[in-house]
Amino acid sequence: MSRKLFGTDGVRGQANTYPMTAEMALKMGAAAGRFFRRDGSAAHRVVIGKDTRLSGYMIENALTAGFTSTGMNVLLLGPVPTPAVGMLTHSMRADVGVMISASHNPAVDNGIKFFGPDGFKLNDDAELAIEAMTLDGVEPVQATSIGRAKRIDDGLFRYLERVKSTFPTDLWLDGLKVVIDCANGAAYKAAPAVLWELGAEVVSIGVEPNGLNINLGCGSTRPEAAVEKIREVGADVGICLDGDADRVILIDETGAIADGDQIMALFAKRWANEGRLQGRTLAATVMSNLGLERFLAESDIALHRTAVGDRHVVEAMRLGGFNLGGEQSGHIVMTDYATTGDGLIAGLQFLAEMVRTNQPASALAHNFETVPQVLKNVRFERGATPLDAPAVQAAIAAGEARLKGAGRLLIRKSGTEPLIRVMAEAEDEALMTAVVDDIVGAVQDAV
Structure with missing residues (x-):
């Protein structure tokens, strides 16, 4: 069946233009609410997070209206990274999670991503069912069964503690100067706080969102600002996140940029040597460089290629029993730690490797020669x-x-x-x- 609304990562488009209008967001909320409340029982809930786009207010309110109209209780997280929504959907026993974000797109765009009760993004069948219900319309519940909405004030704190728990407890970041570029996006509070609490000297940029400057001249798709800052302050490493913090690009102390392929190469080889790489396989998309494939082959590690999109990577990982995958663009999926790409967790794993080996970022971030x-x-x-x-x-x-x-x-x-x-x-x-x-x-x- 052809898709009319959903793309490779949810529904996305220019805000206030079809399909990213308040009217369509309300219909999508109602459709998803009906889909996940098919048994008609009470106590169903949805977790909703967003990034820092101005249009997030409009879409959040419209989704809330749609969900509550079908009897779903709404838990509003406010600005949080996309992986926080996946984590909290599962930990708070919600039926569905929603992230309002257009990821690395400019501020005028926005999007809606859905997560199932297990914290993973929805499969094709679920997305197509919700799409059909959105376009056909659903019946609202009786007035006495309308859902409630509630702000969750400690959602970001819960996510911070989960992220820190992925960092080895016997290691600290003392002595490391880290530039963190939050793209004026969803991680503008979370990322600097985590790095500081683990002992790093933190130099933050892209942490002053105003609703219109997300990804503007900063973040993983525009790392030049972080490169300049690293050279200015003499930092040991730079971490560049995108607008919803589910992808990461790393920069070494010389200002050289390492993409997702290089990061995955480092993790795959270390995990394989430790016996942690399940199936001795890395899942990555057709966009990953041939140089990565050759590097892995030299270490007897298989590369399982998928269609573009981190959702397809995760699906392949779950089917194949793999625990490491990602995209050249910087989505690094480690299912030992998270249900979707998490740029901050990936950045921390790289920092842990720097501390563990006592090597500079330049020695770890460039593992193979790329094919042009x-x-x-x-x-x-x-x-x-x-x-x-x-x-x-x-x-x-x-x-x-x-x-x-x-x-x-x-x-x-x-x-x-x-x-x-x-x-x-x-x-x-x-x-x-x-x-x-x-x-x-x-x-x-x-x-």
């Missing part, structure tokens, strides 16, 4: 289908023929933004660039 890779994006009008254009299909076929045996090509429509992503890998950089440019040009002509 280029990724270009083409924006298009929502609803358009540029990949169906004959000229685009011809350009893709020609590119695949040119790269056959020499590299790989991946073209896809983003599930979170109106973008066509064109990615290629090849040792021959000139050939790779030419192939990508030809396809990008064809897509631009089509849009």
